[in-house]
Amino acid sequence: MAEPGKKALRSWRRLEKAHDLVSGRIEQALKAAGLPPLLWLRALEELERHGDRGPRPYELQTALDLEQPAVSRVLARMAAAGLIARRECADDRRGWTIATTPLGHEARVRAAEVYATALFAHFLAHLGEKQARSLDEILGDLLDSLRS
Amino acid sequence: MAEPGKKALRSWRRLEKAHDLVSGRIEQALKAAGLPPLLWLRALEELERHGDRGPRPYELQTALDLEQPAVSRVLARMAAAGLIARRECADDRRGWTIATTPLGHEARVRAAEVYATALFAHFLAHLGEKQARSLDEILGDLLDSLRS
């Protein structure tokens, strides 16, 4: 193939920079509001999605795309903070199921709000309708291609 | 303003994921080749750009977009690895100028090669010419808007 082209190379640098800037600002907004980091929000959202019987840690691993030790520690911290609770798992005594506490639910609601606001302020507000659609499509194709 | 729109929201998720996937793979390629991480490569490239009289640490800070302590430590590690050398700064005895060693130069060349190959394999090869141009433009506008 011919030279990658400067535009293409530059697009990667820009993607990196945009990611760093936006996620940095969102993280900062959460911290400023006295809320847990994005990762915890993701975990709480994933819990909520599971209905009555909370998921097992290993299920979160794929959903959050983390290494197993990372999951173990995040959950330990969240439990220590009172946002989740360990529930005995009847059919497998090695593991446990994750239950959201009322405190955890409240944190999730507030964090989601702050997150949405920050994401809008630091990303969505800077994109036109057409640009957003185009970006979504290009990145969707890219991800498909990367995973195949 | 109206609802952000699902496409727009999704585009952020996708940008995050694409960034994580691609940078993860590049980092992995460097490690597999026994080479230092991306950050070191960035630093070495920045040094090369400076010509004869190497830059001061604080100059790298803005170029690499790092916190000051991070710069201090990266440079300490790179010096320990023999890739750079501290040179006394005649006109300011608080600081020093950074000099690339032959070893550092060689590492930069090899890392740049691996980096380019990995970036192509894990990013550029998955983008069409038109998509790359569009991505570059959208992200360029976004960054301009974010920084203003």
Added chain:
DNA sequence: TTATTATGGATGCAATCGCATCTACACAGG
């Protein structure tokens, strides 16, 4: 049953980062 292997989770260790702080030198003003 018992031995083997696989799997869910936890933990020890080294490396790294953000934040606050600290030291040393520079550059004023008096």
Added chain:
DNA sequence: CCTGTGTAGATGCGATTGCATCCATAATAA
């Protein structure tokens, strides 16, 4: 010359991560 303020860098601390390892239980097979 001396004192106060600013700036270049380094360092201590707590938090987090990746990697390897370890423990306990499950599942399978002999």
